[in-house]
Amino acid sequence: MNITIRNLKMIYPTGKTALQDISLEMNSPNLIGLVGPNGAGKSTLMNLLVAGLLPTSGQIQLDGAPLEKNTKKLKSTLGYLPQSFGLYDELTVWQFLEYIAALKGIKDSQETIKKVILETNLTDQKKARIRTLSGGQRQRVGIAQAFLGEPELLIFDEPTVGLDPEERIHFRNLFSKSSQNKIVLLSTHIIEDVQSICNRLIVFDHGSMLFDGKPEQLIMLARGHVGILQNQSEQKTTQNYQVTARVNTADGVNCRIVAEKLPAASQKVEPSLEDAYTYLIAKEGRKL
Numbered sequence: 001m002n003i004t005i006r007n008l009k010m011i012y013p014t015g016k017t018a019l020q021d022i023s024l025e026m027n028s029p030n031l032i033g034l035v036g037p038n039g040a041g042k043s044t045l046m047n048l049l050v051a052g053l054l055p056t057s058g059q060i061q062l063d064g065a066p067l068e069k070n071t072k073k074l075k076s077t078l079g080y081l082p083q084s085f086g087l088y089d090e091l092t093v094w095q096f097l098e099y100i101a102a103l104k105g106i107k108d109s110q111e112t113i114k115k116v117i118l119e120t121n122l123t124d125q126k127k128a129r130i131r132t133l134s135g136g137q138r139q140r141v142g143i144a145q146a147f148l149g150e151p152e153l154l155i156f157d158e159p160t161v162g163l164d165p166e167e168r169i170h171f172r173n174l175f176s177k178s179s180q181n182k183i184v185l186l187s188t189h190i191i192e193d194v195q196s197i198c199n200r201l202i203v204f205d206h207g208s209m210l211f212d213g214k215p216e217q218l219i220m221l222a223r224g225h226v227g228i229l230q231n232q233s234e235q236k237t238t239q240n241y242q243v244t245a246r247v248n249t250a251d252g253v254n255c256r257i258v259a260e261k262l263p264a265a266s267q268k269v270e271p272s273l274e275d276a277y278t279y280l281i282a283k284e285g286r287k288l
């Protein structure tokens with residue numbers, strides 16, 4: 001499967017420009033992490049990819065054909081978890097998945113539902129009404145419906161929101177396993193999720209794409225821009241750097257910082273992916 005995005009622009013009727021001139025290509029297999037601050041344009045891109053919105057200009061092609069002329073193929077190959085997902089509260093988990101399976105036109109729905117229920121750890125909840133589920137369990141139901149029918153294209157908007165750490169690890173592994181032969185695009189605020197499973201990272205801010213590459217490449221860009229400042233008194237801090245972590249000690253505060261030019265008193269350290277992401281966003285926002 002191939003998705004080609006060319007010069008995509010989205011201006012909402014309110015006049016807000018959510019995406020400006022985005023071009024990129026996705027081929028299977030690919031597990032892509034889409035990250036960026038709130039309002040960066042991630043959900044808008046996902047909505048355009050599932051044909052839930054029409055772009056102001058530019059084009060999305062699915063296997064060489066314009067998306068708007070290929071909606072039948074899109075429907076049969078797409079699994080989508082939107083950010084706010086209206087579940088049918090009075091249905092049980094099983095009934096809800098049966099309903100979605102019918103909408104997707106899945107034939108052997110009973111076997112298919114059994115499989116996704118197992119994969120998403122919902123066996124104990126399969127007969128429970130959706131209104132009785134916890135936030136994390138509801139999120140799992142949302143993920144389960146996206147997996148129904150083994151779609152070739154999986155789009156998840158913040159899939160790990162509301163999951164506890166153990167569940168997040170479970171799902172990270174599941175996304176990773178399910179990405180074989182597929183395109184999986186997941187947006188997240190949690191950089192660890194990207195670091196552990198994605199082979200490609202796309203960073204958005206203010207509707208523009210700031211980075212598209214391997215997580216290691218982003219880390220390389222931040223080398224020499226991350227350091228530790230030890231025993232800082234709060235008053236001494238200057239504003240040419242951004243603090244990514246601070247630890248109080250008996251002698252003062254130890255700060256992990258990102259900077260265009262590290263202060264002489266700092267000790268250089270190897271960037272984490274989170275440092276590298278912070279460096280990129282701060283640099284582009286001219287905050288360094």
Ligand code: ADP
Binds near residue numbers: 042043
């Ligand atoms: P993200 O998912 O990265 O948080 P969004 O795609 O939701 O970002 O939003 C991008 C920008 O578009 C934001 O400034 C947001 O306020 C605006 N926006 C999103 N949806 C709408 C809408 N339906 N109408 C007007 N503006 C919108």
